[in-house]
Amino acid sequence: MNLVVVGGGLQGLELCYLANKANIETTLIDKKEDPIAKGLADNFISMDVTDSVDRLRKKFEKHSYLVPATESLDALRCLDNEFDGKDILFDFKSFFLTSDKKRMYQMLSENTKVPPRATVDSDFPVIVKPVRGSGSKGIRKISSESEFKKFKSGKKDFSNNYLAQKYLKGRQYSTEAVVKNGRLYSYQTTLLEFQSDYGCCRIVCNPNIPKEIINKQKKAIKDIYKSFSEINYLFDVQTLFDGKELYLIEINARFPSQTPISVYWSTGINLLNQLIKPQEHMIDGAPVILEHFKLNNNNIEIISEAKLLEGSDYRIKKKLPGCKEAIIGKTDNNKKIGTAIFKEKNLIEIEKQRKKFYKTIK
Known part of the structure; x- marks a missing residue:
């Protein structure tokens, strides 16, 4: 089996990694000459689709x-218009x-019983985010009406391009689901941790996530599936629990x-295999932490995922002390940057292995 991945950014890196684990040959296509996923692909072609x-x-x-594996609307519209979609794993x-x-x-x-975060333009602080795009790019916390007015005045067509929402504190969760041939499959719920710039820096797979959260996630997924009657392939649901209510992010x-x-x-x-041939799974999973790091002046800095785009020449590294596996590249000044994966019998043991890995990687 072989796979074409269009887009060599963060999503492309993920797909090429999982294809490697599934023994699927990949051909990566990106208009950049050196996208971050290039080193994980079997073949690479630089072109603008x-x-x-x-x-x-x-x-x-x-x-x-x-x-x-791109969010470029031009590229996606081109693929949608020019191909019949039979073997394109994307909705x-x-x-x-x-x-x-x-x-x-x-x-x-x-259409859902899990409420989305309320849209507001008062009751500060608020979170302002671009209408389009994913990740943390453009997200900002605004604490006062005067700051909000100043921000709006500096943005062209603010009402159409930005969204202001109620600022909430709490834990954020993510669950993936696949729909194929009219059937819904849902998978493990993970905990998301963030930097001060709202970029996700760490994923925690913890078997001790409260059942209440897992059940609410599953209910939200079912509601969304019913709302989007023709949805297909993979989607993920991100939520925030403030201690009382679960909100859809x-x-x-x-x-x-x-x-x-x-x-x-x-x-x-x-989950790449699940896109092709989904199956029911009843697995709680083992404790795992995935986090992003950069070596900076002999110090380890935990970074948001988006900062991985500052690196290049990423490769999968195995048998590293304390770490199950890592994807490591280098920055412009030849410093290590990447993603580390830790797996142990509990989170206490993972913390011990994290310290061992970061001491060694320096």
């Missing part, structure tokens, strides 16, 4: 499946619906990053 449709079609003829319609956060929140508020109708690798190491379930 919007300008090279015929070339891509010929390449796809020799492969089993194609997975878009274009649902992605286009949910990539507009305002429209997504409206649909969720009408967002859904992403595309292959995510970070959590699939974490789920793989915790449960043995490869």
Whole structure:
């Protein structure tokens, strides 16, 4: 089996890693000459798919499946228009619906019993985020009305391009689900941890996540599945629990990053395989922590996932002291940067192994 991955950023890195674990040959396509996923792919072609449709079609003829790993609307529209979608593991319609956060929140508020985070323009502090895009890019906490007015005045067409929401404190969770042939499959719930810039820096697979949270996540997934009657392939649901209420943060109708690798190491379930042939699984999983780091002046800095884009030449590293596996690259000044994966019988043992790994990696 072989796979075309279109997009060599964070999602492409995730897909190439999981393809490696599934013994699936990958051909990575990206318009950049040196995307971060390049070192994990079996083959690489630098091209812009919007300008090279015929070339891509010929390449796809020799492969089993194609997975878009980009959020470029131009690239996705091109793939949607030029290919019949039979062997493209992606739901274009649902992605286009949910990539507009305002429209997504409206649909969720009408169709789910788990409330989305309220949209507000008062009752400070508030969180302001771009209507389009994922990750932490452009997210900002605003603490006062005067600060909010100043921010709005500096943004063109604020009401159409940005969203202001109630600021909430609590733990954030993520659960992946796959829909294929009209059937819904859901997988492990993970805990997300963030930096002060709202970028996710760590995924925790913890068997002790409260059953209440897991059950509410499953209920939210079922509600979303019913709301998007034609949804297919993989989507993830992110929520926040403030101690009393579980709030929907967002859904992403595309292959995510970070959590699939974490789920793989915790449960043995490869979500890339699940896209192709999903199966029911009743596995709680082992304790796993996946986190991103950078070596900075001989000090270890835990970083948000987005900062991995500052590195290059990433490779899978095995048999490292204290660490089950790592994806390590280098920065422009030749410092190590990457993702480390820890797995032990409990989180206390993981902390011991983390200290061992970071002492060694220096």
